[in-house]
Amino acid sequence: MSRVVVVGCGGVAQVAIAKCCQLDDVFTELCIASRTLSKCEAVKEKLQPNTKTKITTYELDANNYDEVVKLFEAYKPEIVLHCGMPYHNLVIMDACIKCKVHYLDTAAYEPEDVDDPEFRKVYDKRVKEKGFKAYFDYDSYQWKYAKKFEEAGIIGLLGCGFDPGVTQAYVAYAFKHEFDTVDTIDILDCNGGDHGYAFATNFNPEINLREVSSPAAYYEDGKWHTLPAMSVKREYDFDGVGKKDMYLLHHEEIESITKNYPGIKRIRFYMTFGQSYLDHMRCLEDVGMLSTTPIDYNGVKITPIQFLKALLPDPASLGERTKGKTNIGCIFTGKKDGKDKKYYIYNVCDHQESYLEVGSQAISYTTGVPAMCGALMILKGLWNKVGIHNVEEFNPDPFIEALDKYGLPKSETYNPKLVD
């Protein structure tokens, strides 16, 4: 018996909710709490006839601490699956401490207004000290909640989607079962799906476009190295997808893996992009449409990237049109029993199969399923270390077993082509 609140009702949340409802003996009661109540009601209407999970809905402004506390005090959930915007992570974490509710999210905190002077001070200090320039980092904000979460006796599980999330479970799994020491990790995120639009993002456009337009970074020999966005391109032949161009990006799991597994010589993250996506992104950036700074237009304050989001297709609506597969995983090099070893662990997920099962494309599916599986680990007491933790800090075995069972099975190879 467990009561769960899911914050958000977009692409990722809809998959997490659908998967929780498949396990109705564990997730017995679920409240969908999001900004637009009609979306929550529509999801409830679709799922309730086929599940014993008792679904309720709630109109919530996740940016309003008092509102979140009011919901938690009334509903008394054991865990909140925050599948909304990363802007609200800290507000929801504060409410979790007050109401003693376990917390799980799928993306590291970053503020909505990146020009806020308080944020800027923290950001500039971090850029100077560490070098990477993305707006998110764990160290400045969410990791600082560790003591408060310990004192409240609750678990904060950060970044429990696919990447971040499953990729870190793969790291823990490789250390546990495959290697004595790891020298390098390359995380490869390939979306071979085609939705037929000239330009659309597969998850929240604001977060997606911020992520891919910020300078690339990787970690090598104890320090961060920063490069211009999209300046490092490689081609890779992905199982289930074929050859794709991929580009070096900064990603939040690099920060947590370097902290939790010190001694790895190099960690990089690559993501595939098609030429049409890159051409559109460059053009939008050049004309200022990716800006997060509000402008005054005929007396109305408009934030260009939010206006762009309103024009682009809703990621939750791409499911029916998206064909092809994703392939996300990690390539390791290192040593076992004194010998050099290579290992590649990954998942291939089919957009249309995801759509047929839960009505969503594979990017939402590969994020929502791990969010459900992470909650399952906490609710079953299999992951029970209180405080703030990233996925690689827990035993990967039951989590990877759950992923195998609930839709994201792993594949492995011991002779992968390495990325140069």
Ligand code: NDP
């Ligand atoms: P969507 O834009 O589809 O969904 C966001 C949801 O949050 C919407 O339902 C939106 O409401 C809701 N929301 C926005 N503001 C508020 C608010 N103030 N109060 C309450 N609800 C609010 O995004 P996605 O589902 O694509 O992505 C969700 C998260 O998952 C993002 O943080 C993204 O970065 C992360 N992600 C993580 C991945 C991983 O592998 N770890 C991969 C992909 C995504 P409304 O319906 O009104 O717009």
